[in-house]
Structure formats: C-alpha cells, structure tokens
Amino acid sequence: MHNLFILLQKEFRQIFRNPTILRLILMMPIIQLILIPFAADYEIKNISFSVVDLDHSDYARRLVEKMTATGYFRLVEYGTSYAQSLNTIGNSQTDIILTIPAGFERDLVREQQTTIHLAADAVNGVRAGLGTAYAAQIIADFNANIRSEWLTVPQYGQMPRIEVVSSSWYNPYFDYHLFMVPGILAILVTMVGSFMAALNIVAEKEAGTIEQLNVSPLKKHEFILGKLIPFWVLGLISITIGNIVAYTVFGIVPIGSYWTIYIFSAIYLLSVLGIGLLISTFADTQQQATLFSFFFMMVFILMGGLYTPIESMPTWAQWIASFNPPAYFIKVIRAVFIKGSTFTDLLPDFYKMIGFALVFNSLAILNYRKRSA
C-alpha cells in the first residue's frame, strides 16, 4: 500500500511538473467541445444551385422562388444552357442543376403532368443526397400547392390528401449540439485514457527508469496500479471539465443523472486505460506508441457512431463496431444526456464495459513482462 502511495505521489508530481500535459488535459476538452460541435453540423445549408430555365414561365419563376425562399438553397446561376451549367458544376461553383424544360407550364396546365430534371454533383455524396432530397421535397410541395389552386371548386368532393406530420422525440428542435457534445465528451475520455497512459509508460521505457523499477522489489500490480490510477483521475477530471463546458457554452445538461454518467465514465476509463496499457506493452518508443494510439483512435472515432450511425453500416462493420468500446460509451452517454436513460436501462452496456475492462487489462498484464526473455 505504501509503495502504491509513493508511486502515485511521484506520478502526480511529474504530471503537475509538465505544463504541456497539464495544459493539454485542461484545454483539450474545452477547445474540442467548443470547436467541433459548431463545425460538425449535419444540417446542410447554402446548397448552391443553378437553374436552366427553358420555359421562362410564371410557374417556373415561382418554383425557383420557392426554392431560394427555404434558406437551404442559394441561386448562383440562372441561364438557359445545360452545358454551361455543367461547366459550373465542374468548377465546383454549384452543387445542383435544376432544369425546367420548355413547355413546363403549358404541359402542367394542359396535361396535368410534366417532368423536370435535377442533376447533382456527387463528389460530396452527403451534400448531393441531401440537396436532391430537399429539392424533391420542395418540388412536391410546389406541386401540391398548384393542384390545390386549381381545385378551389372541388369537383368530386374533398380531394384526398395525406399530410405527414413528424415530431422528433428527445431532440425536438433537431439540435445537433445536443447530439455531438456528449459524443465528443466520450472521445475525450478515450484520448486521455488510452493515449496518455500509453505514452507515459513508454516514456519510462525510453528513459530507462522502468528498468530501475524492475531491479527493485516493486511488484507488478503496484507498478500497473501506480500508472492506471493517475490517468483514471485525470480522465474523470476531463469529463468534469467537459460537463462544465457543455453546460456553460451549450446549456446542455443531462436529462438523466450525472451519477449515471460518472459511474459509466469510471468503468469505461478502466477499459480504455487497459487499451493504453496494452499499447505500451507493444511499443518501445513514444513514436511507436503515438502511431499505435492514432490508429486505434481513428477506428474508435469512425466506427464508434460519433459521426455516422452504426446501424447504417454494413453488417461486417457493425460486427467490428460491436467490439469497439467507445461505441458503447458514446451510445450510453448520449442516452443519458438526451433521453435521460437510467442506470438500469443501460445495464447491458454496463456489463459489456466491465467485460472490456477485464479483457484489455488482462491482456496487458499478460503481455507486460517484468522480465524479458
């Protein structure tokens, strides 16, 4: 016990003596939490579009007006040549071309039907997909409006119409901050836990100090606990800072309990610390450890459901994601923040996290040889 105390004292002394690490631990949550939720906004606005108007009719103008009035679209070009507009797409100046054919109004009035053409720049697939979806919605709306104008005097009684009214549960205003902030909080804890713990242990390898400890009567578990506890504490501190930023900057407070968040953070930190420990047993230099951690972080973030929902990934990717600890933590922390899930609601995830903590730490301890062959 006394040994552990002296190890912890030493570790905290070193951490507090290293202004860079301290600044990183304090500033990283603040900057990331402020920067990323504002930048990573899924709502696609300012889609630029070109109109190729071959009709020059009243209806054509009304359609274009309706599109710009939504605020999603920005008209950059109004011409009569499709070829020229294709050029504009080629120069990345426009995202979507709306072609209104000659006789658009006439066909619509006489034959009650016509076609218009939408072409999108699919280099950025998300933008193209959402852009055409928005446009199609606006056009459908326009269509419905015109039809109801003609049918002011109902001929066969009321015309059947289905109106779809949707309401978003848990996040009624579709606030992306509410979605992103808890997710980034989860990533932050992951970074502090795995990255810093791994680098710290490897730094002792590089300096040769680990060897000085290895020739001492210090026990394996004392050394490992001496390394895990400080970063466990730092992880909880950084999640606290994150919570404060979430409240002060975004006004986000969990609907569920802070206790639930801290209990999960505490267990989750143990599993990411285990990952950090495992990395440190593989790496001999801080450079290697950084590259290892970087690789893991990429997989963690991109396959953790932070940006793209795991449910929409292919089956094999979902299978990989089910072994990705941050995926569970991101899910849990979002559920507590946004849905107000309670500890019992999340019990299955709790067991999985304990499982991860056990597996990674045991692997690390098995791999951490106090004596090399």
Added chain:
Amino acid sequence: MPAISVNNIIKTYDKGNILALDKVSFDVQQGELFGLIGADGAGKTTLFRLLTTLLLPDSGTAQVLGFDTVKDFWAIRKIVGYMPGKFALYQDLSIIENLEFFATVFNTTIAQNYHLIEDIYVQIAPFKDRLAGKLSGGMKQKLALCCALIHEPKVLLLDEPTTGVDPVSRKEFWDMLDRLRARGITIVVSTPYMDEALRCDRIALIQKGRILDIDTVEGILAKYPKRLYAVRSENMFRLLSDLRQYSQTDTCFAFGEYLHLSLKNGEADAPATEAYLQSRQHAQLSFKPVAPTIEDAFIELMQAQ
C-alpha cells in the same frame, strides 16, 4: 561463498544470431572490487543485465550471494544495487525526490542508510532541489550512485559509471568506490578505460562475449610474454609505417606519444632495429625498453585469440 558466481553463461540475441556472451564463467569474492574491462559491445552490459535479473540466460547459471538469478530473482533484487550505463533516474524529479522515491521502493528511508551515502550526498546536497535532468554529468553519476546505494546493497553493480565523466570526477568516483569497498560492499564495475583497471582488486578482460583473462592487474602484466620497446621520433607516421614493414617486427601499435613495439626475437633484435631506424634517418629517435601496460596485455590477448 563467492559474492557472485557465473557458470558457463551463454546469451544470444536476435533468435540466436548474435552471440553476446559465450560460455562466460567467473567468481567475484565478497568485498572485492572487480573490474570488467572491455571495448563497447564486448558483452559487459549483457552480463550486468543477467546479474540484475533483467535478462534470462540461454544456458548456464549465475548466483549472487548464493541466490540464483532465475529462481530467486526477488531475493536478488533486494540485495543488489544497480547503476545502468545510461542515466536512468527521473529527470523531472529533483535530487531529493529521486532519492526518496528509490528509498521507499526498497522499503527503507534516507535517514536509515544515510551513513552509506553521506560522503557522496554532501557533494550534491547543495543542489538537492534541482531537477535531475538539469544536473551536470558528474553530479548525475553521484546521484545515480546514491540511489543505487540507498537500500544498503550487499553487491553493487556499476555499468560504465565513468563513461562521459570528466577526469577529475572520474578520479573522485573511484575514490568513492574505494571507501565503499572498505565498508565491505562487493563491487563489480565495468569500464572501457584501461587506466581504471589499476584501481580494481581483480579484473576480467572481456572481448566479443568471451573472457580473455581474469587476474590481478599485476598478475596479468606478469604474464605478458614479450619485451616491449617504446619508440618515438619526429615523424611518427613514417616511423609507424617503417616499423610495420620491418622484417623483425612482431607487433607495433601507437600508444600515446610513443609506439609500443615488440620484436620477433625479443631483446636480441633490439640493436639491429635501432640501427635500421637510424638508417631510415629518423630525427630525434628515442628507443627504450618499457614495462607493458594493461592495454598492451589486452591487445596481446586479443591477438592470441
């Protein structure tokens, strides 16, 4: 019981491709100051790492005060003080913090063993709150020695403690080792400096993982088989090439400001050699017999291999 007993140790690296130690055997008596003398890559550090239980031998055994380095490694870690060749203390902790830390790790306190480190510690005490990383080379060595001594080890293993230390600090360091030996601590020290061999009770000359000879310095020098001459002239380079071409030359090496020369027929060849050099018109020629040094002995043993 010897303090250290090494029996037929073989150690290879890189899956057996690199032979670091080749059937090494030797004993170190209790209270002895034992020197391992050899060039870089001779296997000195590997030997230390085996004795400190950091490495396992491929075959052979080693005991420290009767404890086996493989089976009884916990016991060895309590009685051995190790100072690695590379400074391996916490650079971001101060002198006193490092010392306190290592004292605690070994379940002791500075106060308890202060008498052991006092001589050394008083020299660095004025800087006790300075971070270890900001110390000079000599002060780092003193701190490292203090940390290795703080748990009152029975055996002290010092891997090249004076490499990269200025000559004055080197002399001071060896004076400290003398005082520690006077307290009965067994010391094994490795060094690439031949002159430091003179301060050891016994030395082992080690080269390419093999021990060439183990003896006192006097014993090794007494075994030196050849008559040695120190030769110098104004043009040392021409002198060396002339002597290397000379038919009666056995060995000829540059040695400080002299060349150390041995001849095939020993003393019998000396007058003829001197005459040969004079015929080659070397100015200010000096040709005199000289007692061999430990370096001559080392080169001789290496050549004999």
